[in-house]
Amino acid sequence: MPKVKRARGAGGGAEASVSLADQIIQGDLVKPITRVKARGKGRRRGGEEEEDEYVDEKLSRRILEQARIQQEELEAEHGTGREESKKKKTTVLGPVSKDGNSDTEDDEWPSLEKAATMEKGDNCEEVTVNMEDEKAIEMFMNKNPPLRRTLADIIMEKITEKQTEVETVMSEISGRPMPQLDPRVLEVYKGVREVLSKYRSGKLPKAFKIIPALSNWEQILYITEPETWTAAAMYQATRIFSSNLKEKMAQRFYNLVLLPRIRDDIVEYKRLNFHLYMALKKALFKPGAWFKGILIPLCESGTCTLREAIIVGSVLTQCSIPVLHSGAAMLKIAEMEYSGANSIFLRLLIDKKYALPFRVVDALVFHFLAFRTEQRTLPVLWHQCLLTFAQRYKEDLSSEQKEGLLELLKFQSHPQISPEIRRELVNSKCRDVEGMQPEAME
Known part of the structure; x- marks a missing residue:
């Protein structure tokens, strides 16, 4: 004869002390569930409370622990750890995010996704040039253009000329020569030069941001070697100088730093880097300096190619002047x-x-x-x-x-x-x- 199963939830001692008639009556009744239920979680249907089933707190903790262990095993198997994923996030060029370290002051920082989906007017793709038009334009170019100097030559010549003039005035007024830069200042801006030569995204050194407020800003700028800046650093520098310099000083920055860099980039890559193009648009914050420092010198040079004219001209169509x-x-x-x-x-x-x-x-x-x-x-x-x-x-x-x-x-x-x-x-x-x-x- 098979063993009789005990009623679920009934205790042995309690069942022995209850009479058979009472046990039969209790078997027909609904027994309350012994587990603890959170208050307010039940739903009423037809006047009776319907209880939702939840996973126990201990079981939830075990499930999460097992999921974390499996994730760590997968990352260790594929060779991608948490530290490596964080490094990948910090090198992404994009707007400010929770995990990123982009500059919070830059509201118009272009992301790679935006750069990849830019139209041809933004010069992310190579500009197609009609060969017949290019040959016709070459007929009107200057046949004997002046020797093109590097950016360092131009800046050094201007700084030397200005420094000689200032030293002469100082010596006439005070009878003493103009003091040279402090070695500590040179050391600081040599460090800034190293940062700008590798800059991709993020905040700039504060020592660089105060350059527009200095009286000898051209001399300090030469120490940072603008020809070694990355394209992203040139964009950030243009933002700072166009906002803080006066029109004549901004014109000198556009003419001596930004324009030679843009022309060199177009000659070398047959198109303009996205960050340099954004710098060209940002420079229009001072339209007078933009025309005097970029457009007019480009026309007066007599060597402006059709490709350069199309790229620089596209800025005119996209911006309000x-x-x-x-x-x-x-x-x-x-x-x-x-x-x-x-x-x-x-x-x-x-x-x-x-x-x-x-x-x-x-x-x-x-x-x-x-x-x-x-x-x-x-x-x-x-x-x-x-x-x-x-x-x-x-x-x-x-x-x-x-x-x-x-x-x-x-x-x-x-x-x-x-x-x-x-x-x-x-x-x-x-x-x-x-x-x-x-x-x-x-």
């Missing part, structure tokens, strides 16, 4: 000796649809009329620039200027573009005719 600065730059470019890059910059500035003063419009007209005696074949970029000018400012021209431009099309014509230019000029009003209409009505 005050009309007075753009108008002054257009006036200067229109009056200087022509090179193929001038047409690119003029067309991009004209296409921003400014309400230009008549002085700038007249200068642009004289710029185009100067090509009536040009014997060389003009590039397509020149005709495109003239078409853009006719489309945007055709009603700001006088009748004499319009007749001169129509006469120009007989000497310099393009089979597809010149008819469009003529149509724009013919089907438009003149500014002097509009001014005469009220007098005729009176």
Whole structure:
């Protein structure tokens, strides 16, 4: 005869002291569960409390402990520990995160994901250049350009010139020579130089951030050797100097440090590094210094290539620039000796649809009329620039200027573009005719 199973939850001593009738009655009743339940966790259904089943606290601790042990075994098997994963996180270029150590002051720090998905206008991809346009622009380049010096040569020459001037003034006033830099200062900025030559992300040394406030900032800047900075360090330096330097001082930084670095990078890699491109955009924080220190010297050099003009010109299309600065730059470019890059910059500035003063419009007209005696074949970029000018400012021209431009099309014509230019000029009003209409009505 099989053994009778004991009732679950019933004690041996209690069951022996209860009569058989009472045991039968208790067997039909619902017995309370002996485990402890957290208060407020039950749900009521139909007036009765329904209890949720939970994993015991000790069992949860054991499950988590086993999961941690298995994770450590997997990491040890694949050779990736916690320290190595932390090192990987610190080398990621990106915005401020919980695990990262990026600079909290940089709100526009570009991440690698953003850099990988940038459009061609941001120059993360190689710029495609039309060979015919490039050859046409080379015809108007300076055939005997001056010897191109390195960035160190330019900075050293300027510093020596400035230092000689200051020493002369100091000796005349006080009769004593200008004191040299303290060896401790040299030691500090040599350490800054080492940091900037390996910089990728994070905070910059405070000694570097105070350079714009120093009277001899160019001399201190030379000690850090800007030609050895990484592209990310150049971007951070441009942020600091464009925000804290005056316009003339920022112009010198753009011209002596930023522009040579950008041109060298384009020549070497056939495209511009993402951080350098962002530095070029950040430099427009001071538009006057940007035009005087980057755009105008680039046009005056006579050696600006089509690739450089396209990359630098793309900054003009993406950024908002005050009309007075753009108008002054257009006036200067229109009056200087022509090179193929001038047409690119003029067309991009004209296409921003400014309400230009008549002085700038007249200068642009004289710029185009100067090509009536040009014997060389003009590039397509020149005709495109003239078409853009006719489309945007055709009603700001006088009748004499319009007749001169129509006469120009007989000497310099393009089979597809010149008819469009003529149509724009013919089907438009003149500014002097509009001014005469009220007098005729009176």
